Amino acid sequence: xxxxxxxxxxAEAFRTQTVRRHQIWTVVTRTLTTxxxxxxxxxxxxxxxxxxxxxxxxxxxxxPLSSPARIGIWMEDATGLxxxxxxxxxxxxxxxxxxxxxxxxxxxxxxxGIVALHLPLPIGLHLGMALLAxxxxxxxxxxxxxxxxxxxxxxxxxxxxxxxxxxxxxxELLLTYWLRPPGAGYNWTDPFPATAILxxxxxxxxxxxxxxxxxxxxxxxxxxxxxxxFGYELRVVGANPxxxxxxxxxxxxxxxxxxxxxxxxxxxxGAYLAMGVHHRLILNISLGLGFEGIVVALxxxxxxxxxxxxxxxxxxxxxxxxxxxxxxxxGSDLVRLIQAVIILFLTxxxxxxxxxxxxxxxxxxxxxx
Amino acid sequence: MSEAxxxxxxxxxxxxxxxxxxxxxxxxxxxxxLISELAGVINIALEGIMxxxxxxxxVVSAYTQSPWLGLAAALLASALLALGLAFxxxxxxxxxxxSGLALNLLASGGTVFALYSLTGDKGTSAALASRAMPxxxxxxxxxxxxxxxxxxxxxxxxxxxxxxVGVIGLLxxxxxxGIHVRAVGANPxxxxxxxxxxRALRYQALVLSGVLAGLGGVYMSMxxxxxxxxxxxxxxxxxxxxxxxxxxxxxxxxxxxxxLFGAAxxxxxxxxxxxxxxxxxxxxxxxxxxSALAIYALSxxxxxxxxxxxxxxxxxxxxx
Numbered sequence: 001x002x003x004x005x006x007x008x009x010x011a012e013a014f015r016t017q018t019v020r021r022h023q024i025w026t027v028v029t030r031t032l033t034t035x036x037x038x039x040x041x042x043x044x045x046x047x048x049x050x051x052x053x054x055x056x057x058x059x060x061x062x063x064p065l066s067s068p069a070r071i072g073i074w075m076e077d078a079t080g081l082x083x084x085x086x087x088x089x090x091x092x093x094x095x096x097x098x099x100x101x102x103x104x105x106x107x108x109x110x111x112x113g114i115v116a117l118h119l120p121l122p123i124g125l126h127l128g129m130a131l132l133a134x135x136x137x138x139x140x141x142x143x144x145x146x147x148x149x150x151x152x153x154x155x156x157x158x159x160x161x162x163x164x165x166x167x168x169x170x171x172e173l174l175l176t177y178w179l180r181p182p183g184a185g186y187n188w189t190d191p192f193p194a195t196a197i198l199x200x201x202x203x204x205x206x207x208x209x210x211x212x213x214x215x216x217x218x219x220x221x222x223x224x225x226x227x228x229x230f231g232y233e234l235r236v237v238g239a240n241p242x243x244x245x246x247x248x249x250x251x252x253x254x255x256x257x258x259x260x261x262x263x264x265x266x267x268x269x270g271a272y273l274a275m276g277v278h279h280r281l282i283l284n285i286s287l288g289l290g291f292e293g294i295v296v297a298l299x300x301x302x303x304x305x306x307x308x309x310x311x312x313x314x315x316x317x318x319x320x321x322x323x324x325x326x327x328x329x330x331g332s333d334l335v336r337l338i339q340a341v342i343i344l345f346l347t348x349x350x351x352x353x354x355x356x357x358x359x360x361x362x363x364x365x366x367x368x369x
Numbered sequence: 370m371s372e373a374x375x376x377x378x379x380x381x382x383x384x385x386x387x388x389x390x391x392x393x394x395x396x397x398x399x400x401x402x403l404i405s406e407l408a409g410v411i412n413i414a415l416e417g418i419m420x421x422x423x424x425x426x427x428v429v430s431a432y433t434q435s436p437w438l439g440l441a442a443a444l445l446a447s448a449l450l451a452l453g454l455a456f457x458x459x460x461x462x463x464x465x466x467x468s469g470l471a472l473n474l475l476a477s478g479g480t481v482f483a484l485y486s487l488t489g490d491k492g493t494s495a496a497l498a499s500r501a502m503p504x505x506x507x508x509x510x511x512x513x514x515x516x517x518x519x520x521x522x523x524x525x526x527x528x529x530x531x532x533x534v535g536v537i538g539l540l541x542x543x544x545x546x547g548i549h550v551r552a553v554g555a556n557p558x559x560x561x562x563x564x565x566x567x568r569a570l571r572y573q574a575l576v577l578s579g580v581l582a583g584l585g586g587v588y589m590s591m592x593x594x595x596x597x598x599x600x601x602x603x604x605x606x607x608x609x610x611x612x613x614x615x616x617x618x619x620x621x622x623x624x625x626x627x628x629l630f631g632a633a634x635x636x637x638x639x640x641x642x643x644x645x646x647x648x649x650x651x652x653x654x655x656x657x658x659x660s661a662l663a664i665y666a667l668s669x670x671x672x673x674x675x676x677x678x679x680x681x682x683x684x685x686x687x688x689x
Binding site: 045049097099144148152153154155157158159161162163165166169170172173176177288291294298330331333334335336337339340341343344347348349351 | 413457461462463464466467468470471472474475477478479481482485486491603604607608610611614646648649651652655656658659662663665666667669670
């Protein structure tokens, strides 16, 4: 009825809008349903191993909000995840499966640490230099699998996983043989000077100025993907490489740069862990954090605008998991199980097809024609 | 013979024997990867399946005190995981690579979670009295110089691994099933048009690849080591995939590539005793894999423009 009374263009615009709203609605429902299902499965597992599953799950779901210090820990953790989520958003945009973030993170932390400890610079410049060096390290390391993929056609997935191990060993090598104080019996460096530390504005709360930096990075990545010609090329290559080739997009260069550019936020994440979280280099600085960015990027549907939200949601679970382990002796690795289930369900296209068909029919009836 | 020469001989014999030992947990998943790749559904979850099998084998053998029951349970778990991957990809249309990665995360998190729930330890299964698969003494190799010490007295899984090269080769190239599987991988539309059940064949290929990876996982925790450690597979499932491509997607080539990676790994173990930082040595197998990947890709680019595995997933031909 509505459609008939409108001018054709208006009707078309209205339809597009309705379709778009419907798509967003589907995506949101689907993401939330997935998280709820994953949490439900987590609860079943908790009930199997814990005598007090309700107490454990309450700790998981409310723990991060229970004190200002814990909120600070949550924000601190989410900041790193935002940067890593952005890294995966960029590579997944071009449908490349380079998982180099973990290696780029180690190298980023390493060069940030070297600048922080061995390059005395005035305040402001020191911090900026360390962050820049970390970003450069991530970018340059990404050129290796990028070039292997773009110019030789070698699997970026396998190459990046091998390069991750190499970067991690290299980090350990420099840390234990050079960067830690000579003769020290421990595996960490001296604390960084105050000029190379991301400032914590609130005493006793771990939230630091890395968070606004990460949000700024989010805006920049969004602009890069949706408002630059490189971002357009990246998206076309991801959506349809044949078409990209046909319209003359330099496929190889786009793939090379796509994988390398994703190293910039990943390297920054490494610098953040060193300068914002630990204030020094430590042996196991990442503990696989580089891979957690995958679930953040998937939850955000590869749209950088949603990455902070996804990072906060996922980080909430991670911190809740730690609190659950300490208060209810249920292993925090449960969160990694939940993460895997989220990825499986989010990528299972047909799982929600029936559901969205049903919703589409209902909405169609409501719009009425 | 001088003493130095004798020492060198022993050293090299021991070294060659150790190459066989460290090749085994690469070769078994590589054969699995080969089958799945030839069927057109590359199994990225080999790593996680191996880890799960390693864990289940240790736990079941500890509680039943039978390594064989441990093996059976581990293989069952591997088959189920691979079946799950196949279900998500073939029925629910999940992206094969992402769902494979999800299974790896599931295995990594799940094994540590279960280990912690069972033993209170997050690192190793040292608290469990698990059993190992037996070593095999081949009487006809006893007393044979050089070959005897290299080939004899290995864990039974080592022999199974190398036996599997022949078995899988025959299966893929000499049976109707193998020809069908390869047809499905080469061109699913054509295979379907001549009446092959693409979906069923891919299910079977994935489950079989899971079982082979499971054998490799069992060897890791019930042969190579005799306990479970968190994330003990350490990338072997992915090195195995590299071996498939480097071996030209053929059983014998895959075995040779696995032996090469095994040699790099064994060399790293040998050099570990020297006075150089262990990190340099630990990088060797991974650096070797990346170099081999690059060299293989380079040679492929020169030779042919036909089907390119795992490379440009949707643009496999390079037209000029």
